[in-house]
Amino acid sequence: xxxxxxxxxxxxxxxxxxxxxxxxxxxxxxxxxxxxxxxxxxxxxxxxxxxxxxxxxxxxxxxxxxxxxxxxxxxxxxxxxxxxxxxxxxxxxxxxxxxxxxxxxxxxxxxxxxxxxxxxxxxxx
Amino acid sequence: xxxxxxxxxxxxxxxxxxxxxxxxxxxxxxxxxxxxxxxxxxxxxxxxxxxxxxxxxxxxxxxxxxxxxxxxxxxxxxxxxxxxxxxxxxxxxxxxxxxxxxxxxxxxxxxxxxxxxxxxxxxxxxxxxxxxxxxxxxxxxxxxxxxxxxxxxxxxxxxxxxxxxxxxxxxxxxxxxxxxxxxxxxxxxxxxxxxxxxxxxxxxxxxxxxxxxxxxxxxxxxxxxxxxxxxxxxxxxxxxxxxxxxxxxxxxxxxxxxxxxxxxxxxxxxxxxxxxxxxxxxxxxxxxxxxxxxxxxxxxxxxxxxxxxxxxxxxxxxxxxxxxxxxxxxxxxxxxxxxxxxxxxxxxxxxxxxxxxxxxxxxxxxxxxxxxxxxxxxxxxxxxxxxxxxxxxxxxxxxxxxxxxxxxxxxxxxxxxxxxxxxxxxxxxxxxxxxxxxxxxxxxxxxxxxxxxxxxxxxxxxxxxxxxxxxxxxxxxxxxxxxxxxxxxxxxxxxxxxxx
Numbered sequence: 320x321x322x323x324x325x326x327x328x329x330x331x332x333x334x335x336x337x338x339x340x341x342x343x344x345x346x347x348x349x350x351x352x353x354x355x356x357x358x359x360x361x362x363x364x365x366x367x368x369x370x371x372x373x374x375x376x377x378x379x380x381x382x383x384x385x386x387x388x389x390x391x392x393x394x395x396x397x398x399x400x401x402x403x404x405x406x407x408x409x410x411x412x413x414x415x416x417x418x419x420x421x422x423x424x425x426x427x428x429x430x431x432x433x434x435x436x437x438x439x440x441x442x443x444x
Numbered sequence: 445x446x447x448x449x450x451x452x453x454x455x456x457x458x459x460x461x462x463x464x465x466x467x468x469x470x471x472x473x474x475x476x477x478x479x480x481x482x483x484x485x486x487x488x489x490x491x492x493x494x495x496x497x498x499x500x501x502x503x504x505x506x507x508x509x510x511x512x513x514x515x516x517x518x519x520x521x522x523x524x525x526x527x528x529x530x531x532x533x534x535x536x537x538x539x540x541x542x543x544x545x546x547x548x549x550x551x552x553x554x555x556x557x558x559x560x561x562x563x564x565x566x567x568x569x570x571x572x573x574x575x576x577x578x579x580x581x582x583x584x585x586x587x588x589x590x591x592x593x594x595x596x597x598x599x600x601x602x603x604x605x606x607x608x609x610x611x612x613x614x615x616x617x618x619x620x621x622x623x624x625x626x627x628x629x630x631x632x633x634x635x636x637x638x639x640x641x642x643x644x645x646x647x648x649x650x651x652x653x654x655x656x657x658x659x660x661x662x663x664x665x666x667x668x669x670x671x672x673x674x675x676x677x678x679x680x681x682x683x684x685x686x687x688x689x690x691x692x693x694x695x696x697x698x699x700x701x702x703x704x705x706x707x708x709x710x711x712x713x714x715x716x717x718x719x720x721x722x723x724x725x726x727x728x729x730x731x732x733x734x735x736x737x738x739x740x741x742x743x744x745x746x747x748x749x750x751x752x753x754x755x756x757x758x759x760x761x762x763x764x765x766x767x768x769x770x771x772x773x774x775x776x777x778x779x780x781x782x783x784x785x786x787x788x789x790x791x792x793x794x795x796x797x798x799x800x801x802x803x804x805x806x807x808x809x810x811x812x813x814x815x816x817x818x819x820x821x822x823x824x825x826x827x828x829x830x831x832x833x834x835x836x837x838x839x840x841x842x843x844x845x846x847x848x849x850x851x852x853x854x855x856x857x858x859x860x861x862x863x864x865x866x867x868x869x870x871x872x873x874x875x876x877x878x879x880x881x882x883x884x885x886x887x888x889x890x891x892x893x894x895x896x897x898x899x900x901x902x903x904x905x906x907x908x909x910x911x912x913x914x915x916x917x918x919x920x921x922x923x924x925x926x927x928x929x930x931x932x933x934x935x936x937x938x939x940x941x942x943x944x
Contacts, residue, residue: 328542328544329544330541330544331543351548352544375508375540375541375560376560403519407533421514421515
């Protein structure tokens with residue numbers, strides 16, 4: 320089953336992702352900060368990750384760095400998310416494939432998931 | 445809480461001048477404060493404004509939300525504010541959500557997260573938005589007491605000043621009221637069809653503050669807070685020098701009637717109906733301004749352009765004085781204004797140029813701006829006392845309702861406190877002709893000529909008859925010829941230089 324990991328400290332955002340992507344047939348895991356996200360990554364390899372930029376404990380940039388530094392962790396496409404402009408986020412972190420500016424629309428999330436995972440991937444479950 | 449070298453506790457300024465004044469210089473560093481108010485009253489804007497001000501000063505601020513506005517939406521709203529600086533995000537202004545932690549690990553988890561983030565980020569300011577969510581999750585009062593108490597301990601140990609934003613009211617018997625160092629309440633109150641925002645410091649531990657409510661408005665620059673003038677100036681900023689000198693009213697004959705002019709640094713009310721020449725007299729008062737004696741026209745009803753046009757018609761010297769900068773014209777539309785904003789603007793203008801002659805054209809606009817009319821007496825007394833100690837000779841106009849008639853109703857109750865000198869202008873109607881009379885009713889510490897004088901308005905301003913006999917014929921709005929004089933058919937024509 321195609322799995323998406325959503326790492327976002329805003330409970331409502333993570334819940335919304337869960338609802339949208341579950342409806343689209345993906346399995347969704349959620350984490351409330353980067354450290355929590357790394358713990359989930361170590362347990363299960365998702366196919367795609369939506370990662371928030373500003374979070375407590377470990378932010379998105381720090382999580383990307385930790386992923387890059389640990390060869391044991393899977394290499395997966397990451398969508399970085401922030402209410403800040405991408406240019407400002409890009410100055411501080413690298414390793415993500417695309418950027419989603421908040422606030423976003425539901426259609427953008429579905430479109431990104433389909434584009435990065437391929438529309439047929441979900442049929443594998 | 446940290447102390448300065450002089451032993452006083454260090455302050456954290458909000459960057460909002462009026463609020464810092466109300467707080468006696470700012471919040472105390474390392475203090476724990478509640479900012480409360482119903483939704484939409486401005487708590488989020490205030491909190492962001494404090495964050496960005498402190499960040500601009502080199503501080504590091506954490507804006508932590510529970511069940512509150514989404515960060516993306518908040519930043520959309522704040523992005524339009526002049527204080528918002530995206531370059532300070534996230535290093536110096538960091539937005540975090542802690543609701544997931546609260547939901548998962550309860551208050552102890554929330555406390556651990558806040559403590560960790562404050563220490564890791566060396567935060568100097570913490571905003572906890574959605575404080576009521578934490579209260580609700582406590583389950584019982586004891587649990588919440590412990591949370592607030594421990595949070596205060598973190599504040600003290602780290603010098604991080606904390607603001608808990610709450611949409612519910614803290615009352616005196618609640619635990620948080622006792623624990624926190626201060627409570628600021630924002631409210632939105634309706635007066636008829638108008639709304640006025642008010643800020644009140646309900647509690648402030650360890651610091652004197654201006655009590656009571658203070659008006660504020662939210663603009664693109666954030667909150668602008670106006671300390672209540674009568675609270676701010678309860679004691680004038682300096683001692684009253686007194687003084688017996690006189691300054692010219694701008695009209696030689698009126699100076700004679702006043703016993704030599706207006707006492708310096710006194711307040712003079714020009715009272716009369718619309719169109720009688722009050723503004724003209726005020727302009728003549730300002731026409732004696734100079735570089736050494738700067739003047740200010742603080743008006744409501746006539747724009748600077750109209751004032752200039754008017755001066756050309758009734759007081760030609762004024763244009764040159766305005767253009768030379770010896771007289772400043774400050775105009776504010778009288779609609780939807782805030783009383784204390786007017787007062788603050790006036791005092792700022794006086795201080796900025798060292799104004800010595802002030803003409804307020806239309807004191808009634810202050811009354812219109814007063815949401816609570818019972819404030820007027822105290823407001824004007826405080827304002828006039830301050831102008832007095834600043835050495836400003838003030839003349840202001842006030843309109844009476846009755847255009848013609850024997851009755852004069854004082855438009856302000858506390859006349860003695862706001863009008864040391866009183867000049868009355870009146871219309872008198874006799875046989876289909878309108879005439880004007882001027883009289884001095886009161887002058888501070890001085891003899892004066894109490895008789896009625898006729899006057900005309902000319903291209904050079906008010907032209908007052910030196911001889912009061914012409915006015916002798918008119919008493920209380922009804923014609924009366926002097927004893928022994930038989931009124932001819934064309935009686936009014938006998939009166940010297942009436943009309944105009």
